[in-house]
Structures are given as structure tokens and as C-alpha cells.
Amino acid sequence: xxxxxxxxxxxxxxxxxxxxxxxxxxxxxxGVILAFQLAFPxxxxxxxxxxxxxxxxxxxxxxxxxAVIFGFTLSGIFATWYYVGQRVLKVSMAESxxxxxxxxxxxxxxxxxxxxxxxxxxxxxTTSKEYAEFEWPIDIAVVVVWVIFGMGMFGxxxxxxEKSLYISIWYYIATFLGIAMLYLFNNMEIPTIMGTAAxxxxxxxxWYHSVSMYAGTNDALVQWWYGHxxxxxxxxxxxxxxxxxxxPKESGQAIYSYKLSLLSFWGLMFVYLWAGGHHxxxxxxxxxxxxMASIFSIILILPSWGSAINMLLTMKGEWQQVxxxxxxxxxxxxxxxxxxxxxxxPIQAIKSVNAIAHFTDWIVGHVHDGTLGWVGFMIMAALYxxxxxxxxxxxxxxxxxxxxxWIQTVGVTLYFTSMWIAGxxxxxxxxxxxxxxxxxxxxxxxxTVLHPYYAIRGVGGLLYLVGFLMFAYNIYKTMSARxxxxxxxxxxxxxxx
Amino acid sequence: MFHWLEKxxxxxxxxxxxxxxxxxxxEILPNFAQQSRPVIGTAPYSTLELAGRHVYIANSCNxxxxxxxxxxxxxxxxxxxxxxxxxxxxxxPFLWGSKRxxxxxxxxxxxxxxxxxxxxxxxxxxxxPGSIMPAYRWMFTNAADIDTAFAEQxxxxxxxxxxxxxxxxxxxxxxxxxxxxxxxxxxxALALAEAKLIAADMKDQDVKDAVANGEIPEIVAIIxxxxxxx
Numbered sequence: 057x058x059x060x061x062x063x064x065x066x067x068x069x070x071x072x073x074x075x076x077x078x079x080x081x082x083x084x085x086x087g088v089i090l091a092f093q094l095a096f097p098x099x100x101x102x103x104x105x106x107x108x109x110x111x112x113x114x115x116x117x118x119x120x121x122x123a124v125i126f127g128f129t130l131s132g133i134f135a136t137w138y139y140v141g142q143r144v145l146k147v148s149m150a151e152s153x154x155x156x157x158x159x160x161x162x163x164x165x166x167x168x169x170x171x172x173x174x175x176x177x178x179x180x181x182t183t184s185k186e187y188a189e190f191e192w193p194i195d196i197a198v199v200v201v202w203v204i205f206g207m208g209m210f211g212x213x214x215x216x217x218e219k220s221l222y223i224s225i226w227y228y229i230a231t232f233l234g235i236a237m238l239y240l241f242n243n244m245e246i247p248t249i250m251g252t253a254a255x256x257x258x259x260x261x262x263w264y265h266s267v268s269m270y271a272g273t274n275d276a277l278v279q280w281w282y283g284h285x286x287x288x289x290x291x292x293x294x295x296x297x298x299x300x301x302x303x304p305k306e307s308g309q310a311i312y313s314y315k316l317s318l319l320s321f322w323g324l325m326f327v328y329l330w331a332g333g334h335h336x337x338x339x340x341x342x343x344x345x346x347x348m349a350s351i352f353s354i355i356l357i358l359p360s361w362g363s364a365i366n367m368l369l370t371m372k373g374e375w376q377q378v379x380x381x382x383x384x385x386x387x388x389x390x391x392x393x394x395x396x397x398x399x400x401x402p403i404q405a406i407k408s409v410n411a412i413a414h415f416t417d418w419i420v421g422h423v424h425d426g427t428l429g430w431v432g433f434m435i436m437a438a439l440y441x442x443x444x445x446x447x448x449x450x451x452x453x454x455x456x457x458x459x460x461x462w463i464q465t466v467g468v469t470l471y472f473t474s475m476w477i478a479g480x481x482x483x484x485x486x487x488x489x490x491x492x493x494x495x496x497x498x499x500x501x502x503x504t505v506l507h508p509y510y511a512i513r514g515v516g517g518l519l520y521l522v523g524f525l526m527f528a529y530n531i532y533k534t535m536s537a538r539x540x541x542x543x544x545x546x547x548x549x550x551x552x553x
Numbered sequence: 554m555f556h557w558l559e560k561x562x563x564x565x566x567x568x569x570x571x572x573x574x575x576x577x578x579x580e581i582l583p584n585f586a587q588q589s590r591p592v593i594g595t596a597p598y599s600t601l602e603l604a605g606r607h608v609y610i611a612n613s614c615n616x617x618x619x620x621x622x623x624x625x626x627x628x629x630x631x632x633x634x635x636x637x638x639x640x641x642x643x644x645x646p647f648l649w650g651s652k653r654x655x656x657x658x659x660x661x662x663x664x665x666x667x668x669x670x671x672x673x674x675x676x677x678x679x680x681x682p683g684s685i686m687p688a689y690r691w692m693f694t695n696a697a698d699i700d701t702a703f704a705e706q707x708x709x710x711x712x713x714x715x716x717x718x719x720x721x722x723x724x725x726x727x728x729x730x731x732x733x734x735x736x737x738x739x740x741x742a743l744a745l746a747e748a749k750l751i752a753a754d755m756k757d758q759d760v761k762d763a764v765a766n767g768e769i770p771e772i773v774a775i776i777x778x779x780x781x782x783x
Binding site for chain 2: 093094097100101105108109112113114115117118180181182183184185186210213214219220221226229230233234237241246247248249250251252253254255257260261262265267268270271272273274275276277278279281318322325326328329330332333335336338339340341342345348349352411414415416417419420486487488489494495499500503504
């Protein structure tokens with residue numbers, strides 16, 4: 057017994073894998089619909105005039121962002137945590153009834169929150185703050201879910217056999233703390249049922265409505281401190297946690313440099329939080345804050361590239377694996393998109409560039425080369441690595457995986473190139489003056505000119521969605537079609553077990 | 554030190570927390586009080602305007618329209634004077650937006666009328682050929698939630714001392730008083746009085762009839778809000 061590897065319990069990981077896929081499909085489908093609505097506005101009435109209120113671009117837009125961030129990505133983070141956590145801490149969830157209970161409770165409460173978010177956003181119940189649209193009852197539920205996640209995490213760490221925390225665990229801990237801090241402070245709000253009229257009546261109006269504790273410029277500052285760092289602790293930190301585990305495991309290569317991982321981790325923690333103000337350049341936020349945000353955004357290239365270079369150099373001497381394995385392809389291109397996106401972001405944070413880029417589709421393009429190319433690719437790669445071990449079956453089709461990779465890569469490329477052109481075109485047209493010093497274009501000129509780029513972007517997004525459906529099908533067939541292996545597949549590499 | 558931290562999760566977590574909370578403290582706190590002072594001429598929203606603001610938020614108008622004029626010639630030419638921090642003193646939440654799929658609306662009340670908004674909300678492309686904005690026809694039938702707007706006024710007056718029923722200095726040296734009802738019935742009566750002025754400039758007979766019967770459709774509230782943006 058002593059020499060046999062631990063049998064880990066993946067019950068909770070499997071549940072979250074399922075929501076990763078389902079919410080991924082929902083979020084991306086809504087995204088594709090939105091993209092085509094901008095190119096062809098008739099699609100706002102896709103389900104007829106009677107349901108126009110619920111199929112309209114503006115109602116669906118927060119549903120898209122929240123479904124991919126808090127549905128797809130967060131589920132992916134949880135799924136990998138309940139897989140990676142046990143393995144690097146060398147302890148099974150089955151060893152503690154309490155942790156198992158917390159894990160399952162975490163999942164079911166999360167699902168309740170997801171359903172209430174979908175209903176409330178479609179009904180137009182929103183605080184308007186991006187990625188923090190939920191009203192106070194849902195906010196409280198989110199905090200409860202997060203605390204349960206944290207209890208499970210620190211519980212597992214508490215009973216670990218491996219005393220030293222692996223790099224991925226650093227990043228998972230940071231994800232937990234970062235989101236907790238940001239979410240709490242940004243969602244400070246007062247329910248309006250607390251207001252009392254002069255005649256003594258209270259509890260007036262909608263019970264779920266609230267008003268922000270901050271006003272105007274302060275509200276904007278806190279919101280973008282949150283918004284930018286929700287990207288940090290949702291789209292960067294936990295995804296880096298994943299790649300630090302899955303790339304060495306899948307390739308059989310040891311991490312290139314421990315020191316580089318140290319520098320990148322603590323660097324990222326310190327620098328990232330300063331950069332939120334770059335969403336508010338040339339706004340009414342004090343100049344010194346804008347300048348700080350701009351400078352720290354540039355410095356942010358260092359820790360970001362530190363992680364990415366560490367990953368790419370992990371493949372040193374083993375580059376033939378990139379050609380041979382579609383799974384390695386996803387992770388290597390993911391790291392490359394991470395480098396690309398973390399260079400593009402700082403460029404957009406330079407004040408003079410931001411003057412053109414802000415409010416345009418270039419920003420939308422930037423978000424999507426990061427999320428589709430880095431976050432999406434990495435989460436799918438992680439699930440592809442986990443599926444054979446969790447379901448004890450070989451992956452259904454490697455050629456389907458390879459085809460998916462190329463279709464999605466073309467999709468992402470069409471997406472960000474069209475949005476670059478659209479964004480810079482619009483930014484330049486807004487500021488153009490004619491020879492007499494008058495504005496050269498009316499606003500509508502700068503909208504109609506974007507039609508071809510909106511159409512191309514829609515096609516790019518559609519290709520990515522098609523690839524994601526191929527991924528879902530591949531995982532589904534892996535779960536159900538192949539004969540069950542006797543025990544979990546063991547890794548043949550020196551990094552195994 | 555790092556090796557030691559990696560074996561002691563509690564201190565590791567404390568270390569991470571200290572490092573990540575540093576920036577927020579330094580950036581957000583110093584100017585907090587100063588930034589929330591209103592400039593002269595900025596008044597809180599009336600009940601109807603606030604109800605309209607809720608309609609604006611419920612339909613995520615801020616997903617496509619900004620309310621932030623940057624200090625560039627091209628922007629002040631197009632939208633008017635650049636934004637001042639104190640103009641947002643009563644904006645909870647702020648509605649600056651992050652994307653201009655449509656034009657900025659910070660001072661839309663200066664150059665668009667009730668009549669224009671009515672036609673535009675019904676059929677945007679009919680007013681601006683080539684527009685990709687969807688129509689918002691349900692606003693002509695859905696009722697605005699005046700009670701919730703009133704509850705919000707009470708809450709902000711109580712918790713943030715927003716000056717309702719108090720004289721507010723205007724740019725020309727005069728003062729203005731934004732009234733807030735003492736009861737739900739009074740708040741609804743105030744909103745209806747304001748709604749009647751808007752409806753008088755509208756053409757839609759159903760909306761006019763509704764207001765005459767004491768109901769306030771969402772379209773009336775949102776137009777009141779848009780007209781207040783100056």
C-alpha cells in the first residue's frame with residue numbers, strides 16, 4: 057500500500073467541469089449573438105417584438121460578460137482547484153468528510169447564485185457596475201460561496217502531507233484573497249428599503265434595490281480598482297496557477313526556474329493592484345493617480361512576461377512535443393497569447409495611446425485576445441488533461457482536438473485583428489478635424505464604417521464557439537464512450553504520480 | 554524567507570494580503586473627501602429623474618454610451634465642456650461607461666429634446682439613418698418604478714446628506730430647491746406633476762393618456778433623466 061499513489065477523490069472537480077462546459081457554451085453563444093447584433097441590428101428582435109426586452113443587446117451584454125467570467129472561468133478555476141489542490145498537497149478529499157461536504161455545498165450554492173444572476177440580469181436588475189452587476193442579496197450569497205471555497209482550500213492545506221506549498225497553490229491562495237478583498241470593497245451598498253419617509257413609512261419600493269456607498273469619481277475609482285483586478289485575480293492569477301501545474305505534468309518537463317517564479321509571483325501581487333486607474337485616463341480622477349496607473353501598467357510587463365517566459369523555457373529541448381501534442385499546443389499558444397496581451401495592455405495604458413484607444417473596440421479586442429487566447433485555451437487544456445484521469449478513460453479523439461485548436465486559433469485571430477482595425481479607425485475618426493478646425497465626421501459616420509469589422513468579428517467569435525462545442529463533444533464522448541480503465545492513468549514521465 | 558513562507562500557509566496568506574492591499578490604500582484614500590464635493594450648479598436628481606436613471610441602468614444604456622467628456626478639442630467640440638469631478642457628486646453609481654458604441658450622453662440635455670428622444674427610442678434608425686441602436690418600445694408601456702426612486706432619495710438623504718428640500722447654489726447666484734416627498738403618495742404626486750410637463754411635449758397618444766390617468770410609463774421617466782443631463 058505504502059508505495060501506491062494516493063487515490064484522489066474527484067467528485068467535486070467533476071461537478072465543476074460540467075458547469076465549466078455548460079456555462080462556457082451559454083456565455084460564448086450570447087457573445088456571438090451580441091457580435092452579430094452589432095453588425096445586423098435586426099437580430100435584436102431575434103425572438104420577436106414581444107421578447108425584445110430580453111433579447112436586446114443591452115440586456116444581454118452583462119449576461120455575456122458575467123457568464124464567461126463567473127460561469128465559465130470561475131467554474132474552470134474551481135474544477136482545477138479540486139483536482140490540482142489534492143494532488144500537489146498529497147491529500148485526498150475523501151480523507152475528510154467535512155472537506156467533502158464543504159466542496160459539495162460550494163458547488164450547489166454556486167449553482168443557486170448562477171441561476172439567480174441569470175434571472176436578475178435578464179429582468180434588468182443590475183447595479184450597472186461592470187462585472188459587479190449583482191444586487192445586494194446576490195452579493196451576500198457570493199460572499200458565502202467564496203467563504204466556503206476558502207474554508208475548503210485552507211482545510212485541505214491544513215491536512216496536507218507535502219509540507220512545502222507548490223507554486224500553483226500560491227496563486228490559488230492569492231486568487232482567494234484578492235477576489236475577497238476586491239469584491240467586498242467594490243460592492244459596498246445600502247439597500248434602499250432602509251430609507252424612512254417623513255411620515256414614518258419604511259420598506260418602500262423594490263426590496264432588492266441598493267445604492268452605492270461611493271459617489272461619482274470615487275465610485276469610478278473603486279469600480280476600476282475592482283474591475284481591473286478582477287481581471288488580475290480571475291483571468292491571470294488562477295490561470296497561471298493552472299499552467300504551473302498542467303504544463304510540467306503534460307510535457308514531463310520540470311519548471312525552468314524557481315527563482316523566476318518567485319520574482320513573477322511577488323512582482324505580480326505588488327504591481328497589478330496599482331494599474332486599475334488606467335481605465336480612467338483623462339477622466340476626473342486626479343492626474344497623479346492616472347500617471348501612477350500608467351507607469352505601473354508598464355512595469356507590469358515584467359512579472360507577466362516572467363511567468364510566460366518561465367513556461368515557454370520549460371519546453372526547452374522538448375519543442376517537438378508542440379508539433380506532436382494538441383494539448384501542448386493549447387498551452388504554448390496560451391502562454392504566447394498571455395505575453396501578447398500583457399504587452400498590448402500596457403501599450404494601451406500609455407496616456408497618448410489611450411487617448412485614441414479608450415472607448416473603442418480596440419479595448420474589446422484586447423480583452424478577447426487575452427480571454428479567448430489565454431484563459432479559454434488554458435482552461436480547455438486543463439480539462440483535457442484532467443478528463444482521462446478523472447473519468448479513467450482515454451481522450452475520445454486527438455484529431456478532433458487538433459482540428460478544434462486550429463479552428464479556434466483562426467477564430468481568435470479574426471477577432472482581434474478586426475477589432476484593432478475597428479478601434480483605431482473609430483478613434484482616429486472621432487478626433488479628425490477638417491481644414492477649418494471643425495469635426496470632420498459626425499458620430500454616425502464612425503459607426504457605419506465599422507460594419508465589415510463587426511461582421512468579421514462575429515465570424516471569428518462563431519469559429520471559437522464551434523471549437524468550444526467540439527471540445528464539449530470530445531469531453532462528453534470521453535466521459536461516456538470509452539471503456540473504463542482499471543485505475544487512474546499514471547503519468548509515464550519522471551514528474552509522474 | 555520565501556522558503557519559510559512556503560511552509561507556513563497562514564503567514565504566506567498574510568504576506569500576500571499585505572502586498573495586494575498596499576496599492577488600494579495609497580491610490581484610493583488620499584483624495585476621497587475632496588473628490589466627492591459638488592460644484593456650484595450641481596443638484597441632486599428629482600424623483601422622476603431618478604426613476605429614469607433606474608430605467609437607464611436596467612437597460613444597461615451605459616454598455617454603449619459613456620458619460621465622460623475628456624479634455625480634448627474633438628470631444629469638447631462634439632459634446633460640450635469637459636467633465637468636472639464635482640458634477641458627479643450625486644451619481645450613485647457613476648455611469649461613465651467603458652465603450653462608446655453610441656455617442657457620449659454627459660450633456661445630451663443641452664442638444665436633444667423630449668420630442669427627439671421619443672422618436673429615437675421608438676425607431677433609432679428612422680431618426681439617425683444607419684444607426685445600430687435597438688428600439689426600446691417596451692418603455693412606452695412598462696410603468697416606471699417611482700416608489701423605488703423615492704426610497705433611494707430617502708436613503709441617500711439619510712446616509713449621505715444629499716440636500717433634498719434645501720437651497721442649492723446655482724451658477725447665476727440664485728438658489729434651487731429639489732423637492733422630495735414626505736410620503737409615498739406625495740412623492741408620486743411630485744413625479745406625476747413633472748411627468749405631465751414631459752408628456753405635454755410628446756406625441757404618443759397612449760403615453761399621454763397614461764399620464765393623464767396618473768400612470769408614468771418608463772419612457773417619460775428616462776426622457777426626464779436625459780433632459781436633466783447638462
